[in-house]
Amino acid sequence: MNGKSIAILSEAERHRLVQSPLDGEGLKLMFEAGFIWLTTNQQYVNSLNVFPVPDGDTGTNMVLTMQAALAEAESKGTKNVGEMAHTFAQGALMGARGNSGVILSQIWRGFSRALDHYDHMDSALFVRALQEARSTAYKGVVRPVEGTILTVIKDMTAAVENTAGSDTKLSDLLVTIVKAGDESVKRTPELLPILKQAGVVDSGGTGLFYIFEGMLRLLQGQPLDVSNAVVKPLSELELANTLETVEEGQDYEVVIDFTPRPQFSLESYYNGLSDIGTSIQVGEGDGIYRMHIHVPLDKRYEPIAYTEDLGIVKKIAMENLQDQMNSKKEESAKIKFAPVAPGQVAVVAVSPGEGLTRIFASLGAAAVVSGGQTMNPSVKEIVAAFENLPTDKVIILPNNKNIILAAQNAAKVSVKQIAVIPTRNAPQGFAAMLRLLPEGSLEENEESMKEAISEVHTGEITTATRDVTIDDVHVEKDSVIALLDGKLIISTHSIDDALSQLLTAAQVENFERITLFYGEDMTLPYVNQLADKINEKYPEHEVEVHDGGQPYYQLIVAIE
């Protein structure tokens, strides 16, 4: 089927179509026009989906249904409208895709029944066909939901059923139908709250509207393969969401702000753009146009050159979508918590930074609550983290002395069996995690974890926020301080020096392993330098570096 041929229907053919009642060929042309116009606007209809189910991509489903119907009609090649409509409806039934496709097939089934045994169709018969289509469509459902395609076919039919006679011109009839359809589609959010919430109109209803508008455009001699160039206000351009709809091969996103030259035609601009890429949107505000498009790698400069011919370019933004998508994927794949089976012991850890969260997750934590030094989580937040875990046995690792109390309160309000291990920092939390036996009893786990936390020493290096003297150590504001197991031991001027003094104070020679978790304002190369120095000084020790991502503390040091 060569769909595009229809767009260049000769004036004589069009004249014949408008003037006389439709025969089978004429009706097929009408269906075809509806199909092409729907296809042209398919992406827009797809963009209206609000339900994740049951209708994936309404526009695509309706297009495929229409396509199957036309293919069937094509294969039969009938002269009278009755047979033509019948084969078309048969094809729609067999090829119905998705919920909207099924309803559409019912509409055509009713439509064709009214045309049975007729050779030609005039306006009066068209109206009868619509009435039959409406009642057949409604028969398919016991609890019709209004604000859908059903409402649109109903409103379109109602608009013409008492006004049109045999002498009404088909094009006039369609003008009324299309106008009613347009209004009906715009009303759908009032009838169906979920549409209103999502700020869209019904997708199936919109698809049906395009089919009838396509028929009208054919009769009026308007092009069918050029999308309605609707200019939205700048504020309504949904550029943020277009990332989700990146198609294969569309590598770059190009956004151009420009002021058009006087002879600028939006329709032909769209036309030109659609040869270059997809996801085209054009918005306007205060005389400045903003164009958005997704293009393949080799065409990434074409929208710019093209737009420069038609207007004065103000600003160009270009982004590599594939790269953006990849980093998005990585992000979502980052943290994966351990699954918990009913009856197992699950661990909920409080973590001050993303890196630490990732380590907790990799050690088998079932959930993490964000929180740390100056952002203590509430009892409620802690409870929320474990209430939905499918087990009754939960261990909480507060990982900060200020959070231990909240964790204990969380344990009291829950009916689950909870043990709080009073970990005062992340390294103690990690030491506890390493002892986790998910299949063991809560008591066993609690005992062995408490033992573990006494075996690890923790150093913390941070910056002083005020002048103070604690435990005989005098601290000036903004100096670097080190704490060992929560006790302030050093105040100095560099992280390097603080770390070295900290390790000496911790009598690190009696241990085997030193792990550095660096904070959010540290860089890896610098931390690696620190690690190298430790290696030189303590060649017998294992030194590890991890991105902890915690705020305030430049370094958290675990000494085991």
Place this chain on the structure above:
Amino acid sequence: MTSQQNPLGRIYILPQAIKSVARHAALQSYGVISLAPANIFEAVGQLLRKNNSYGINVSADGEGLYLDINLVIEYGLRIKTVTDSVAEAVKYNVEKTMGIPVIRVNVYVRGLRISNPD
């Protein structure tokens, strides 16, 4: 049946509640005319008591819910597409309202209603 925990005690969701959600979702699906008794016992029960719990069977394990839906569908529709949407709609609505994963929805077409023979 399925139970969940909240700070004050357990919450039990009985099959009846799940059935009513599934039933509503099924009946709102395009092409579904009614639910159908799954077997002779349900058919007799339907006659005697006029209750409307027939046509849906629910079971559960640690993973989630398993539903059987017995339907009468309008004649003249593509059955595969209708049943696909019913299964999707039931799964979506039950998961959304109950918060319990639905592992499987089996759809049994027990009959067709012929309102317009072609």
